[in-house]
Amino acid sequence: MSTDADSRRQRDYVFVVNPNGANGRTGQQWKKMLPDLKSRLGKDCNIREALTSAPLHGVEIARKAVQDGAAAVIAVGGDGTLHEVLSGFFTDGKLVQPREARPGPRTALGLIPMGTGSDLARHFGWKSNDSHEAIDRLVKDQRRKIDVGRVQLPDDKIDRYFLSVASFHLSAKAGHIASMYKKFGNLCYVIGAIQAFMTHENKDLRMRKDGSQWTVIPQVTAACIGNSKYFGGGMKITPTADPFNGRLEMVTLTDFKWYDFILKLHTLYQGTHVHLDKVTTTSVQTLEVEDAENKSKGRDVYVQADGEQLGFLPAKFSVLPQELDFIL
Template sequence: MQTKIIVNPMANKGNCGKRWPQICAELEKHLGPLASAHVAMTRAPNHATHLAREAVDAGYRRLVSVGGDGTFSEMMNGVIADDRPIASDLVLAQLPGGTSNELSRSFGQLSLTEASKAIAMGHTRDIDVFRADAKGYAGGQVTRYGFVLAIVGAAATISWRAQRVPLLKRLGPISYVLMTAFTSLTYSPRPYRIQIDDEAEQHVPMWSLMLCSFDGAGEGLMLAPGADPADRKLDLIMVGDMGRWESLTRIVPNLADGSYLEHAKVSRRHASRITIDSDDMIRADVDGESIGQLPMSVTMLPFHLKVAAVNRS
């Protein structure tokens, strides 16, 4: 199977690019020598999407992202069109090189050796894909395919603030800690209109809303413990009408182990389609990237993507 390696040298504050020789050497131990034609470096945001599409058009059927979940998500968006994969026999893989490597963590292959073995052995696991449609910041509709999570409200504001300031981006995970504290002390719940599957529309105030496919996200957050990334359902978590001090002391410290779900104002259920809107300007985020604002609709798609994974059976 021809393999294309798509490397994001800027992942993890540029450490991925610095470590590429080491990463490449480990990968070659398992796949054999890599020709320069089989390796592509991203040069800008969303470049991995274009590189992935070009690779599939050129006949590659195994695509490996070297970076974090954002790089994998960009690559994945390049192999889906009109809500279906552009080729039926694709295998995707992640070599963990980013700040957040949820796919590798969830599959128990966070080390370069384990991730490289997973690619070489040919075993795969299925993952779900969802489609998110939101209002872009320029006013038009933005469509993004996701695999980890879609978030709105305070959680999306934290992500947006942490990424938009260059100095904070260089701090890596610390930037999210700083912005989480700042946002918790300044962000008030907003009024939402929500429709879940075919149910009647709800009007509820919320601090944040999260749609999770995997159980974790970000750097060490356990947002939806036990979530199944291949059950064709999203774990819908709604953090309700939360005061500022309450969110800072009762929600934020408990995101790492998932115990925030025990709070009386937090609910969790499954959903396959959800539409979210508000009269307020509320940001929307997919797989760690701010895509725009409400209204947003999220729909689980009726197919799985195959991802390289070590066979644990």
Template structure:
């Protein structure tokens, strides 16, 4: 192993139900043992993170996200903006972007990747909210029932981690009302009643659900998965298919690919990205979701 790189490890202390602080210790030790200079900071909040990332990138450090997908997305946009290099220590509940990149959770393997891997350019998703705010997301953005499921997950910490997402999905589907969505992908428009629309860069979301089985993180395209409104019981019964990516063969599922997606809805509907709430899409507003090809350099 080479110790030529410097590292700034940014830790979300609540990721994975508090698992992140424990996950960072062995990796930091291995990096230091290899001769690397390592700085560990526990997340003081989004505004402070932006400043920490900017300082680390300017210093030439590899910025390492220690947490889950939400933490990674909050850091990735800042690293991209500064032209920096991102590393991952998976320590959240889902770790779906790490899963997509093939980054393991074994400390020795993670340390070897951080020390020795060559940078790879991957795409990011840029969301423009109705208010004009731009948000960077690494894995996927979703509008509909899965955004509601993400909210339920946050209140299901009393369950074993493996059960939290399936429980939340069933709860969300049981109570969700379909939404009529106006969908425009690269200018091609359609209208349909949906349970959800997912714009995916990564194939995985929801702790291992293979929502977009053919997605590639460096192809410069969004995989847009639209699940039409259907019988709730049928949707619940089809959930196991999502883990294998077999749901895309159902009649209710349409998969499209493109670079810019614009969504409008007939009623207020929740929007989420990588496990984090992104607000509401209200009637009369538009949500723009675009791919940024090769926007982020990452170690994997």
């Protein structure tokens, strides 16, 4: 039997805000939008505000909210904040359960996009930094089960999940460098790519797709595993990825030289790079990857997901099909 306390808790909407996102703009915009949010949503649910105090704090806040039986946990910030909140929903590849069984739908994930890149918002055609549009979505509360990508690294401290794109080698190193230049807005991704290329070497990597035979892929420049289409602040890197089809789209760039990037950069933004000779595409449910030259100790092939640097190969990528209620 449900109690008054249960039904109140079911209506908790927990907003996980990164006050330092987008160079501090997220915190300012959040303060501005709060009165509108309270007046449009506050009648039907309890608005709980939780500001992150450091990287990875968002994982903890989200996990506790799911365990407490919140109706929704909403990431307020960029793809990095969304990545943390999403990762709080899972442990060991399974959805975290509420401490006490309760009636009603499971906790849903929502997003108010206010980051630098906001690549997941781009996939859905949502505007970044448009609080009115974001509140509309929360008020309508249309939920759909979305696929969730998972990345497992032997050394990573936490379980990692992604909704946009995970990748390794040049793209991941570029993303890592870009994160240090967020004050330049979307230009940070160009700076990241140029700097990463200066010390980059294409590498032979061993890969195993969907549990089949291991194969060496020679001279890999970068490989991207997309649950949705965009990364790097608007590059349409996995142009046919669909977060509702139960699979991940993999795009591998091999044997790229520095001048290929200059000549072909525009194709990455248009999504037409998949037609180039040095690019292959496939769809996967799991992918295991290791450095063919230096199987266990190599710390030079970077791995990222949703723009967050996670560590280095070896890594395993997989999809949890239609696992999570997402507010569209």
